[in-house]
Amino acid sequence: MGRRRTVSAGEPLIWxxxxxxLVANVIEGVLKLTTSTADGREQIVGVAYPSDFIGRPFGQTSAASVVALTDxxxxxxxxxxxxxxxREHPELEHKLLERTLAELDRTRAxxxxxxxxxxxxxIATFLLDMSERLADNGCVHQPGAQSGPARQFTLPFSRQQVADLLGLTIETVSRQFTKLKADGVVALPGRRDxxxxxxxxxxxxxx
Amino acid sequence: MGRRRTVSAGEPLIWxxxxxxLVANVIEGVLKLTTSTADGREQIVGVAYPSDFIGRPFGQTSAASVVALTDxxxxxxxxxxxxxxxREHPELEHKLLERTLAELDRTRAxxxxxxxxxxxxxIATFLLDMSERLADNGCVHQPGAQSGPARQFTLPFSRQQVADLLGLTIETVSRQFTKLKADGVVALPGRRDxxxxxxxxxxxxxx
DNA sequence: CGAACCCTTGAATCCTTTCAAATGGTGTGG
DNA sequence: CCACACCATTTGAAAGGATTCAAGGGTTCG
Structure with missing residues (x-):
């Protein structure tokens, strides 16, 4: 019933x-959910990782765009x-309900x-959050035994996207990263590392 | 199975x-959902009106406090x-799913x-939003035929609560209200009107 | 090798906050 | 019924933090 599809980085899936x-399940990769104002400001309102559900069932329109961040x-x-x-499979609806409730909790936080x-x-909250989210998805660069928060990871976001996630400008994000590096709190081996x-x-x- | 309860203004229902x-359905009145930081900053993450569902089913802890704004x-x-x-009544779960999806949309906006x-x-977005939300709930002071957005209404929020809803300080909220009044965009007959x-x-x- | 893009850095500005005080409305008690 | 105290709100002035505007590196890819 479902059809597999690939979406390359930067390509939209839903407007x-x-x-x-359409609705979808993420098999591999990371996608962003965004809303925009008329004058082009963007806010990332959610991020979908493998096994996450995207789209708006039981509704006429979807409130957010979905764009792939990675292939x-x-x-x-x-x-x-x-x-x-x-509607014919209560077990599925229950699963979906549990996921939606969890997503609502995350969104409220x-x-x-x-x-x-x-x-x-x-910025600090963001890095800690990424360290936990990415650990669960094999996106981590450190093959360790137990899956605690990752110590080292690669962001699926550009600086602009981090800004859109945190409600900041790209310059502020850059400055804060630089400061954390200067203070020895983090190391930044690569643009996204x-x-x-x-x-x-x-x-x-x-x- | 459910028990009726009254909650007076300012009284908490869930921490x-x-x-x-516990979970609950709002019969009458307005409640706020909030999260707080360790140092006491507060953010209102949701507002529950009559017929809204509150609480966190299928989860061990609730991510937000619930406090009554009005009796x-x-x-x-x-x-x-x-x-x-x-779980034994798929129709109920479906209803809950629809509501939760709608709430997620609102939250993302x-x-x-x-x-x-x-x-x-x-401030402008807030006033328009209130004008629509309050029209649906008989909270309006203008007994009109069709239920379009309300032209006149009474806020269920203090200035501080408006600030907590919008991510501003009380002083900024006050100044913006004053400016809207000075510009003739709104009239403010009473503190909350x-x-x-x-x-x-x-x-x-x-x- | 060059161009394009992303990121960083700098300086000035602006908006919001902070701190402080005044105002006004409400309710109580004399 | 009026005086007073209390609390929410308003207003003012100063400070601060993030943005804006601008320019300068550094990568990557054709």
Whole structure:
């Protein structure tokens, strides 16, 4: 019933305010969910990792655009078909409900960050969050036994995308990264590579 | 199975990070969902109106506190009982799923506001949002036939709560209200009363 | 090798916050 | 019924943090 599809980095899968025609499961890769204002400001409102569900079932339009951050593979379904199928399979709806509730919790925690945290706090919170999210998905560069938070990882985001996630400008993000490096809290081996040198300091900064 | 309960204005119903012991339906009144930082900053992450569902089913802890903004009546259920009951009634789970998806959409739209909008834009967006939300709930002071957005209404929030909703300080909120009044966009008959004089201007300001 | 792009850095500006004080409305008690 | 105290809100001035505008590296890819 579902159709496999690849989406290359930067390519859109769903457009904001479009008719909600399809839903999908992420098999591999990372995608961003965004909303935009008329004048082009963008806010990333969610990030989808492997096994995450994307799209808007039971609704006419989707409230966010979905764009691949990395090359990705997804399993897409026509929304109509999915809706019908879901209503006939309570187990599936229950799974979806649990996921949606968890996503809502995450989203609300992010609202705290957007509304009340300073730039340094946002960056620190972001790095700790990535360190945990990426550890669960084999995106980590450090093949370790247990899957605690990753000490070293590669961000699936450009600086601009980090800014769009945190509600900052690219310049502020860059400056905060530079400061954390200068203070010896993190190392930045590559543009998108992060190594946490002092997790305690980062947690203290996260507010 | 559910027990009716009244919650007076300012009284908490659920504590952040507490074990999720109960869920509830709002019968009457308005409640806020909040998260806080260790140092006391607060962010309102949701507002529950009559017929809204609150609490965290299928989870061990609730991510937000719930506090009544006005005197309220709710119908509470033990989470355990509710979880069991829901799993046996797919129709209920479906309803809950639809509501949760809608709430997630609203929450994501609010992230745009928190992350990317200026203070004037936040206030304008807020007033338009209230004008629509309150119209649906008989909270309106203007007994009209059709239920379009309300022209006049009473906020269920203090200035500080508006600030906590928009990610601003109370002083900034006050100044923006004053400016809107001075510009003739709104009238402020009472502390919590708003009358929209120029909806078009408000929409232009909302960004 | 050059061009394009992304990221970093610098300086000035602006918006929001912070700190402080005044105002106004409310409720109480004399 | 009026005086007073209390609390929310408003207003002012100063400070600060993030943005804006501008320029300068550094990578990557044709």
């Amino acid at each position: 904001e305010d479009d008719d909600s025609l 990705a593979r997804v399993c897409v379904f026509a929304r109509n078909d999915f809706d019908r199928f879901a 992010w609202m705290m960050l957007l509304g009340r945290k300073s730039a340094p706090e946002k 992060v190594e946490i040198l002092n997790r305690g300091a980062l947690m203290a900064l996260a507010g | 952040e990070d507490d074990d999720s012991l 309220a009546r709710v119908c509470v259920f033990a989470r355990n009982d509710f979880d069991r009951f829901a 609010w992230m745009m506001l928190l992350g990317r909008k200026s203070a004037p834009e936040k 708003v009358e929209i004089l120029n909806r078009g201007a408000l929409m232009a300001l909302a960004g």
